Amino acid sequence: MVLSADHYTSAERFETEKRRVFQRVPLVLAASCELPGPGAYKTVAVAGIPVLLVRDRQGKAHALLNACTHRGAAVATGCGSAVRFTCPYHGWTFGQDGTLLGVASAADFGTVDKAMLAMKRFPVTERAGLIWAILDPASTQNPADMLGGIDDLIAGFNLADWTMIENRTLPGPNWKLAFDAHLEFYHVPVLHRDTFGPERSNRAFYFAQGPHQRVIAPQGRPGALVPDDLYALGRLPTSGEPLAPLLMGEWILFPGTSINTFYTGGIRCVLVSIVAPGAEVATSTTTQTFLAETQPDEESRAAMSRMCAFLAHVVGDEDLPTSAFQQQVMATGMLGEVRFGRNEGGLQHFHGWLDRVIAADTSELPSLLAAPCPQ
Known part of the structure; x- marks a missing residue:
């Protein structure tokens, strides 16, 4: 060839x-045991796309775009465990599933639709002890089916x-x-x-x-x-x-x-x-x-x-x-x-x-x- x-x-x-x-x-992003319990997280990057992998309180793995929806700063680095993620730039806070929990100085900032400003979520599945995701938040595919x-x-x-x-x-x-x-x-x-x-x-x-x-x-x-x-x-x-x-x-x-x-x-x-x-x-x-x-x-x-x-x-x-x-x-x-x-x-x-x-x-x-x- x-x-x-x-x-x-x-x-x-x-x-x-x-x-x-x-x-x-679907891409393999990590082994399941790298997120051993609720709150465990790891950051990775693929083709310039920063990804935050995190396991929530119910044990479900999430793959999120590692970017605050205010102005794009990273909300996490390295790996560790966290109940929530706080942007180091302006203090916006997100849950383990990417939900926007709080806007710092909200009265000064103005009204926002928190549901619309959740972190971008990638389709994810956990199969055979590996965490797989499709790095397109607009994808309608289930990685498990592919x-x-x-x-x-x-x-x-x-x-x-x-x-x-x-x-x-x-x-x-x-x-x-x-x-x-x-x-x-x-x-x-x-x-x-x-x-x-x-x-x-x-x-x-x-x-x-x-x-x-x-x-x-x-x-x-x-x-x-x-x-x-x-x-x-x-x-x-x-x-x-x-x-x-x-x-x-x-x-x-x-x-x-x-x-x-x-x-x-x-x-x-x-x-x-x-x-x-x-x-x-x-x-x-x-x-x-x-x-x-x-x-x-x-x-x-x-x-x-x-x-x-x-x-x-x-x-x-x-x-x-x-x-x-x-x-x-x-x-x-x-x-x-x-x-x-x-x-x-x-x-x-x-x-x-x-x-x-x-x-x-x-x-x-x-x-x-x-x-x-x-x-």
Whole structure:
């Protein structure tokens, strides 16, 4: 597959991706356990859009535009817990669901319709231990109806009950260059020869479900108790069949999230990596959230911290600098095009689906994304 290099550098293409992908399809914004109780909140940014995630008193997650409806100042930063949010500019106060509760010096300001001045709300759903949202407050779509069953397939992780160990955000180049490294293992024994080792296989199996996929290194034959087709997508284990084979490998949730399984300190863990575009074509962030299936003891937590540091090094010091140089070269206009080989099927699938989503009419998106399309 040949791809024009300007897919990674064109400001016009980037604006199209922001409008027709990142403001129309459900995005994973956080793991559910990052908002562990009422009042817990986290701020994120996607393609220049500031988002406030918060869990209300009833336990429902909300995704709000992190902007006061008076004059646009941020009402929250970082993460924490809050009963309400007060704008640091003029003191307007909002509830956990974005409702405007109070206007500072209201008698001096004048009469306002509080109901009309609630914070902008994004359609949101909480499925499979992840919080998904469509970053268009005018969207009438329910994100849950557009997941195509991928949420059912990853539900076996039970991520909602897991424990967050660490979270970090790494700066990067164009979001697709940052995400491409998650979609093939061809580079692993070369770029990561000093971390994963040169003997690591550079091959992968690719299984697709609509725009989503799972990338998994070749495994030994699973044996009599594990049917071969359990390694593919398209069905869930039946009674008596093990779930573990379905949860291994790197799960790719379109457009920019990966879930990678590790065993650390004797406990199953996952690294949830969310690659999001920045405000400009040549910028992105990769947010790494490391979760543990059970609460670790002191020794296991220390091992997990070492694993987190290792994974931050692999991505932050090996993958992303390589991608940044690619960005620099492509921006010269001299390379012209890039190509993906037969062993880079994940890249071909991803970029093909990206174009399909961009080309689709908004009315077509629910049926397009919801169709399982196992391959």
